[in-house]
Amino acid sequence: MxxxxxxxxxxxxxxxxxxxxxxxxxxxxxxxxxxxxxxxxxxxxxxxxxxxxxxxxxxxxxxxxxxxxxxxxxxxxxxxxxxxxxxxxxxxxxxxxxxxxxxxxxxxxxxxxxxxxxxxxxxxxxxxxxxxxxxxxxxxxxxxxxxxxxxxxxxxxxxxxxxxxxxxHPDRFARHSGLRHRVLDPALPWSGYGDLTLLASPFLFPVRLTRRVPVAEQEAAIADAVEKAERGMIPVSGFLSPAEKEVEQRLRLSSHARWIKSVPHGLPPRFDPTVEDSRHLAAGRELILSSFPADVPTFPVSRMNCELMNARIIALCEAAKNGGSAPEPPIDS
Known part of the structure; x- marks a missing residue:
């Protein structure tokens, strides 16, 4: 070497x-x-x-x-x-x-x-x-x-x-591959870590906040997302933009909020969650969810995968609201 x-x-x-x-x-x-x-x-x-x-x-x-x-x-x-x-x-x-x-x-x-x-x-x-x-x-x-x-x-x-x-809590750190659920598009290779029962909530809602606007100017949207979570709704997001990360930070500080964290990459068999993710996985408050094959790497982050992920989040939340699977919406070119 x-x-x-x-x-x-x-x-x-x-x-x-x-x-x-x-x-x-x-x-x-x-x-x-x-x-x-x-x-x-x-x-x-x-x-x-x-x-x-x-x-x-x-x-x-x-x-x-x-x-x-x-x-x-x-x-x-x-x-x-x-x-x-x-x-x-x-x-x-x-x-x-x-x-x-x-x-x-x-x-x-x-x-x-x-x-x-x-x-x-x-x-x-x-x-x-x-x-x-x-x-x-x-x-x-x-x-x-x-x-x-x-x-x-x-x-x-x-x-x-x-x-x-x-x-x-070995079940919350076990990789669940080939996930099947009424809100998940069956054509996609879903996998996850954490509390899978979060998918059963009829109150899933997407959180997508832009990078183009300063965090301070998105305070109303951030506070609204956290308030909904504290009322029992389940936010679903990649938590990638600065404003989305602020939402995630406030959710972690909440005593009872729960959320689904979608990722724009695969979850390999030996995926290692971060310390903060591990803390909330163990508490049953978080689900890490991927719609990509296990060999899709974490880095570099692909813009196309992020767009796919966000489109799938919207479809997932619509399916939860409608009580069944929804087709994946088109991606803006």
Whole structure:
């Protein structure tokens, strides 16, 4: 693997390493407001993360969470202090040393290896007949801007809560494909996550607010949509424009509003909702709905798909009002 990025200044790497066979042996989840309780193995991983800066002053594990069967951590690298740092070599060394520490109960290393492992050398000096502690694969992402960095930090901070929501409400985080319902066009590949009973409401209404007009000038329409939701009606929207996002934010702040969030892309089997979406999926207040095949990518957002999505939202809401399916309206050219 060849990485292309500037080897100067500070760079941010997001790592995920998983226990072999995803065994839940690093920590125990308590509740959504409490950090995971670490096992002895998990404490060794924590010890290693805290030791990184002392092993190499160019490295700082700034954000991390030790889940029962995997570890997420954000590594800040000062390339002015270590211009030859290689993140791929690092993650191999990190896994070797944590495995050694867990297996032997020993302390962190005095020196962190910065050269590739010898072919066939195994991990941490483990005999070939021993099962590895970590999965051979890992996830690494290079953060390129402040917005992505904030998203990664939020993801790490909220990972335990998301795991608990999914554990306690597995049906609301299961992907439902091939959906069939009286308000859904049967010719389309509908899929969804969340509370499917929202589709049964006869009070679905579309929310489509333009980008061309400032949010402040659409206050009346925003307030009207939120008021309807608080009265028990179900808004349906892509929540993509700034004014639509404002509606979504106010719905989330409401104590009992519910809504359907339509997306202009597919929902793949391993679709990962955002933290805020996950919170409201677990509460049974949201349904994420797609009318596109699973392989239609999230990015880049297609204008044509957005127009298709908005047309289908209108058709869905009309069908709910009429008590049955409605044909898909034409799209303005």
């Amino acid at each position: 060849k990485l292309k990025f500037r080897h100067r200044g500070r760079q941010f790497f997001f790592f995920t390493v998983c226990v072999n066979k995803r065994r839940p042996i690093l920590s125990r989840l308590v509740d959504e407001k409490t950090r995971p309780v670490l096992t002895e193995s998990g404490k060794k991983v924590l010890e290693m993360l805290r030791a990184l800066h002392g092993l190499n002053s160019a490295l700082t594990a700034s954000d991390f969470v030790i889940m029962p069967d995997h570890v997420h951590f954000l590594l800040i690298v000062n390339y002015d202090a270590d211009p030859i740092f290689n993140p791929l070599v690092f993650v191999h060394a990190f896994r070797e040393e944590t495995e050694r520490m867990i297996t032997t109960g020993g302390p962190p290393p005095r020196v962190l290896r910065n050269t590739p492992p010898a072919p066939g050398g195994g991990s941490g000096g483990r005999p070939p007949s021993f099962a590895p502690f970590w999965e051979p694969d890992f996830w690494m992402d290079l953060s390129l801007d402040s917005r992505q960095l904030r998203a990664i930090r939020t993801y790490i901070r909220n990972n335990p809560a998301r795991a608990i929501w999914k554990r306690d």
